[in-house]
Amino acid sequence: MVARAISKAVPRRARGAVTSAFAVHGLISAAWLPRIPQIKEHLGLGAGVFGVALLGAPLGVACAVRAAGWCVARWGSRAVVLGAGSVASVAPFLVALSGNLGWLLAALLLFGASLGLMDVAMNAQGVAVERAYRRPIMSGLHGSYSVGALASALAGSAAAQARVPVPVHLAVASAVVLCLLWTFCRPLLDRSAEVPSVASGPPRSVRAHRAALFMLGVIALCSFVGEGAMGDWSAVYLRETLGTGPGAAGLGYAGCAVAMTAGRVAGDRVVARFGAVAVLRAGSLVAACGLGAGLLARDPVAAVAGFTLFGLGVAVVAPVTFSAAGNLPGVPAAAGISRVTALGYLGLLGGPPVIGFVAEGVGLGWALGVPVVLAGTIAVLAGAVSSAGR
Incomplete structure (x- = not known):
């Protein structure tokens, strides 16, 4: 006992x-x-x-x-x-x-x-x-x-x-x-208490799951491009494209950040209730439709609402994706997560400059449609998280 x-x-x-x-x-x-x-x-x-x-x-x-x-x-x-x-x-x-x-x-x-x-x-x-x-x-x-x-x-x-x-x-x-x-942080699990990989099936190399890890990495990249864009371009869009004041220009990212935090705090219960694939698919559609409608309206209030819905919709993408990468059968958790993280950070760091380059040609309003398309891509690829052993 x-x-x-x-x-x-x-x-x-x-x-x-x-x-x-x-x-x-x-x-x-x-x-x-x-x-x-x-x-x-x-x-x-x-x-x-x-x-x-x-x-x-x-x-x-x-x-x-x-x-x-x-x-x-x-x-x-x-x-x-x-x-x-x-x-x-x-x-x-x-x-x-x-x-x-x-x-x-x-x-x-x-x-x-x-x-x-x-x-x-x-x-x-x-x-x-x-x-x-x-x-x-x-x-x-x-x-x-x-x-x-x-x-x-x-x-x-x-x-x-x-x-x-x-x-x-x-x-x-x-x-x-x-x-x-x-x-x-000292009570973290030590090496004797950690499980190196999911027990089901024989040990396998990371190469054996290269396709699954790549798909999970693409999902992370699609989400992180949007997160980077919200941080770097939402205030610029509100200030320069829609003509808001400097104080109101920061509300887009603030709404996104607060909604993402709230979505992550509540996300575990939602994922446990409906499953990772369904939540990922529904959330990414909310992000795509919310941001897309906010941009098309060309109104500051609608744009802030769109940025907020985007943050809420992608809130669980990183947690669910990293969890899936760490639960691939026979693959050490850190090995799987490191590969998905590398692709995700590529989107976070490279996405905003790409959006800036696109904005030079078609305008920032249309360039911010890139995260909309990528959020829709997450909905298409959401089934990849089911490859993880639970």
Whole structure:
């Protein structure tokens, strides 16, 4: 009886720890974003040169996610979450200390690489905890990331408004996040408690599931292109195309972010009730129809509603896709997740520039139809998540 109580307590503690890891990841990711203008001004960099420096973070992520599967297999997801998370916690402070373009680029490379490693490892840990629960929990985990990112962005904006020096702000943020990481994330499952792959069937290499992983990666890419577009282009569309004021221009992304957070918090119960394929298909259709109608109306209120519906519709795409990649029979969770993450980040980082290029030719209103089409593509490919063993 005591052993049974302990076995139930361990997954609960592990779930709390992995939920904290996702929240910490969100806190780290958004900590420095509100201070970008001050960092750019301090270094005296032009927009083009600073844009080159900003490529450091995505390059770091792209390199890290390819190696993340090997790192988790070598040391376990708990060790990688704590190790990479510790480096990522300090990285924003290093960004603030950068005195020239070279140091900024190096700091952002380190920042992106550590976040990428932590991302894959915490999702692998989430898959292991989800198996212990025998019901969906990944959507809620990703919801905690969204909450953390939103809280960090608001705190950074408040610090900027109060004219707190950037190094002071990011030093405090790094110290707080590092303490949160080591206080709340230590109960993560260790290697002995992790299940390397779904038990059904003989062990198989990642190559044996290459087609399934590619399809899951395409789903993630389609969703992440839209997420990146909402972050980079929604305010521009509202301000320059529809002529709203500067305050109202931010409502598009705010509505998308809040709806996505709410959708992820409630997503586990919905997926458990209706199934991953049905929820993915219905949500992507809501995203496509909502955003498409909002753009066609060419009205600020309708556009904000469309951006909001898009966030709600794609909220569960990443959790469901990563869970499916981590549950492919015979494939270690981190190996599957790392490949899907790599394609997903390609969409997140490359999608907004592509939309900008299309907008040069046909206008931003029509260019934002790209996420509409890709959301419809998710509905077509949704059946790919059924390839995972539950």
